[in-house]
Amino acid sequence: MGRWFALSVLLLIGGAMVSVWRGWLDVPAEWSPWAPLDVKAVPNWLTGYKLMRLRSDPELCAQALSSSGLRVTRQSDSPDAKCPLIGALRVQGGEVALSSSFLASCPLAVAYALFERHTLQPVAQAVYGEKVSRLDHLGSFACRNVYNRESGALSRHASADALDIAGFRLASGRSISVLKDWPGQTRDAQFLRQVRDGACEAFSVVLSPDYNAAHRNHFHVDVGRWSVCR
Known part of the structure; x- marks a missing residue:
């Protein structure tokens, strides 16, 4: 009995997914695995899957980016460089200003x-x-390679897939630094830990001072194929 029930549920789910894919069943875009990611929409259990799809689909990524509100400029491709960049962007900021633009x-x-x-x-x-x-x-x-080693795997920074975040400034002018404010149980430390934990919902890898001494002054965030949150 249990086996037939499980099979029925799987067939029902499969039929529903085919119906959504074919357009026979109309669902909101945020609940369709095949709809482009809308950055403004509240994240749900499909968001991680939609982010993953962007890595291999430049057109889909461009659609998602158009909903982001970020100010970006497209950079010239450098296919013959030691670390080639194709389709790279210079991010100039959004609602939050940046200490400087970044690739x-x-x-x-x-x-x-x-x-x-x-x-x-x-x-x-x-x-x-x-x-x-x-x-x-x-x-x-x-x-460069990981940790600037002479040999070994290339860092995610070598493909502009990573960013190192050092701190934040509030609207009142108050500054919070990963290096200075991570230790202890202060309000600033709690803020940084909540930001670190939340970042793991958007990025594949988030490394904080809890990871090792090399990250004592920043959060490393990237969109590589591994998944680490620490």
């Missing part, structure tokens, strides 16, 4: 926009009752 792949830019809208600002409002006005970072693109 990003399209998937990184979309993930950043999702993080800014659905993690960073809500956490700041909950903890401080005000918005973040600026994000300070240590850079994104760098043609």
Whole structure:
């Protein structure tokens, strides 16, 4: 009996998915696995899947980016460089200003926009009752191996798939630094931990000072194929 029930449920789910894919069943875009990601929509259990699809579909990524509100400029491709960049963007900011613009792949830019809208600002409002006005970072693109080793795997920074976030400035002018404010149980430390945890919903990898000493002064966030939140 249980086996037949399970089979019936699987057939029902499969039929529903085929109906959505074929357009026979009309559902809101945020609940359709095949609809483009809308950065402004509240994330749900399909958001991670939609973010993953962006890595191999530039057109779909461009559609998602158009809903992000980010100011970006497209960069010239450099296919013959030691660390080639294809379809890279220069992110100049959105609602939150940046300490400087940064290079990003399209998937990184979309993930950043999702993080800014659905993690960073809500956490700041909950903890401080005000918005973040600026994000300070240590850079994104760098043609190097992991930890600057002479040999080994290329860093996600080498493909503009990673960003190192160093701190934040609130609308009141208050500054929060990963290096100075992570230790302890202060309100700033709690804010940083909530931001770190929320970032894991938008990025594939989030590494904080809890990971190792190399990250004592920043959050490393990237959109690689591994999944780590620490």
